[in-house]
Amino acid sequence: MSSINNIDVFFSAQSFQENELRNKSVVVIDVLRATSTIVTALMNGAKGVIPVEDMGEASRISQSVDSDNYLLCGEKDGTKIDGYDLGNSPLEYSRDTVEGKTLIFNTTNGTKAIKKSLGSATIYIASFLNLSSIVNALSVEKNEIVLLCAGWKGRLALEDMLLAGNIIHNLSGGSLSDMANDGAKVAFGLYEKYGNDISSVIFQSNHAQRLKQIVGTDDLEYCAQTDICNLLPVLHEGIISI
Numbered sequence: 001m002s003s004i005n006n007i008d009v010f011f012s013a014q015s016f017q018e019n020e021l022r023n024k025s026v027v028v029i030d031v032l033r034a035t036s037t038i039v040t041a042l043m044n045g046a047k048g049v050i051p052v053e054d055m056g057e058a059s060r061i062s063q064s065v066d067s068d069n070y071l072l073c074g075e076k077d078g079t080k081i082d083g084y085d086l087g088n089s090p091l092e093y094s095r096d097t098v099e100g101k102t103l104i105f106n107t108t109n110g111t112k113a114i115k116k117s118l119g120s121a122t123i124y125i126a127s128f129l130n131l132s133s134i135v136n137a138l139s140v141e142k143n144e145i146v147l148l149c150a151g152w153k154g155r156l157a158l159e160d161m162l163l164a165g166n167i168i169h170n171l172s173g174g175s176l177s178d179m180a181n182d183g184a185k186v187a188f189g190l191y192e193k194y195g196n197d198i199s200s201v202i203f204q205s206n207h208a209q210r211l212k213q214i215v216g217t218d219d220l221e222y223c224a225q226t227d228i229c230n231l232l233p234v235l236h237e238g239i240i241s242i
């Protein structure tokens with residue numbers, strides 16, 4: 001694998017320039033909730049997920065495809081957008097609803113982070129739900145790795161940084177050298193502080209406080225689960241699939 005010292009962690013999609021990702025493999029992390037929802041949709045048989053930048057792009061794509069095979073999905077301010085089939089709660093993405101469908105997916109932070117990564121060599125989609133699959137893939141990754149936390153509107157999100165810390169902990173075998181990048185050290189330090197107490201960190205995060213007001217706590221409990229599936233979603237030609 002590429003050296004652990006070549007792993008960096010970015011705290012939001014606004015914290016870097018696209019050209020910094022050239023020839024690198026990027027792991028997009030948006031625990032609450034976009035990447036947890038993408039993983040869930042694919043686990044439940046969705047054919048693929050098309051991440052989009054905004055409502056305009058979502059609407060252009062949805063008008064050009066056969067609506068029987070596509071679902072228009074996503075949120076604004078945490079709530080399903082009027083006229084969309086589904087919002088951004090992973091619990092909506094049941095097998096009955098998504099099996100065999102391609103999803104056009106539009107969220108505040110997660111899909112924007114994915115779109116900003118398009119110039120990289122590889123884009124993986126990570127959540128706690130598929131943590132081990134991501135760690136396994138990265139353990140043989142040849143390129144330099146960026147763990148791209150989606151954050152919230154340019155700010156750091158605790159739950160995303162904690163997943164980055166868990167990934168680094170697993171890859172490093174439990175210790176990080178002085179040569180590691182600052183971002184990796186911060187994420188690793190968060191892991192060392194909280195260990196595997198993922199649920200309590202997620203519940204105390206700013207994003208969780210916001211989501212509780214909008215959708216309650218079911219999504220938070222769901223997204224705090226580790227390794228409920230063995231999936232490695234990758235973006236290829238604009239579509240995320242497994």
Ligand SMILES: O=C(O)[C@H](CS(=O)(=O)O)OP(=O)(O)O
Pocket residue numbers: 030032033034035075076077078079088107108109110111150151152153207210211
């Ligand atoms: O739906 C979510 O959880 C958030 C919406 S908001 O930023 O809290 O308004 O979107 P995401 O892109 O999954 O962070």
Ligand SMILES: [Mg+2]
Pocket residue numbers: 030031032033034109110150151152157207
């Ligand atoms: Mg988020």
